[in-house]
Amino acid sequence: MGKETLWEAHLRRNPGHSQWYIDRFAALRAEGADLHGEVRMLDALCARGARVLDAGCGPGRVGGELARRGHTVVGVDVDPVLVAQARADHPEAVWHVGDLAELALREGGRPDAFDVIVCAGNVMTFLAPGTAREVLSRFRAHLAPGGRAVIGFGSGRGYAFGDFLDDAAAAGLRADATFSTWDLRPLGPDADFLVAVLSPA
Numbered sequence: 599m600g601k602e603t604l605w606e607a608h609l610r611r612n613p614g615h616s617q618w619y620i621d622r623f624a625a626l627r628a629e630g631a632d633l634h635g636e637v638r639m640l641d642a643l644c645a646r647g648a649r650v651l652d653a654g655c656g657p658g659r660v661g662g663e664l665a666r667r668g669h670t671v672v673g674v675d676v677d678p679v680l681v682a683q684a685r686a687d688h689p690e691a692v693w694h695v696g697d698l699a700e701l702a703l704r705e706g707g708r709p710d711a712f713d714v715i716v717c718a719g720n721v722m723t724f725l726a727p728g729t730a731r732e733v734l735s736r737f738r739a740h741l742a743p744g745g746r747a748v749i750g751f752g753s754g755r756g757y758a759f760g761d762f763l764d765d766a767a768a769a770g771l772r773a774d775a776t777f778s779t780w781d782l783r784p785l786g787p788d789a790d791f792l793v794a795v796l797s798p799a
Contacts, residue, residue, distance in 0.1 A: 603724055604725065640716055647670065651712040653721065654718070655673030655680070658687055659719075661716070662684065664691075674703075675694075716747075718750050722749060737769070750792065753789070753790045770799050771799060776795070
């Protein structure tokens, strides 16, 4: 059994938070909010019919839309309530409950390989303390040759951008590009969000 993630700790204190999260995005969708900024970037990055791992998939907002656009998507999240919602809303993808620090999707006795791994929605800041480097190492193990991991999260959440990039390098990932938004605005010194495109070093 792995360490309790910060997301799980939050749920322990606020048992209704998963449903609140689902309802929040359902309301935004009903209001016509643009919920696919990440998907537009990722869809442009991927070849048609790419294999995509949605790491920390939540209720499938990103991975489900990528599957709708023709990609083969597998999602993993530690929250069973969110995964159940993803399965209900996006049956065209495959969804698993699991801790990213223990990620071990297997195919033919080896780690399953993905063309793109996406980790959006501040997932990196909700991991169990001290596990970020292990998570990034497991992402590296699940990348196909030429594959890329695209990771986005905000500042002020206890995980400095510089520390993240150091952890990525230690996990065998090279930062090919960094942005401050999913629509590829430059990363400046005052940026409050990071989107990093990583590839095997």
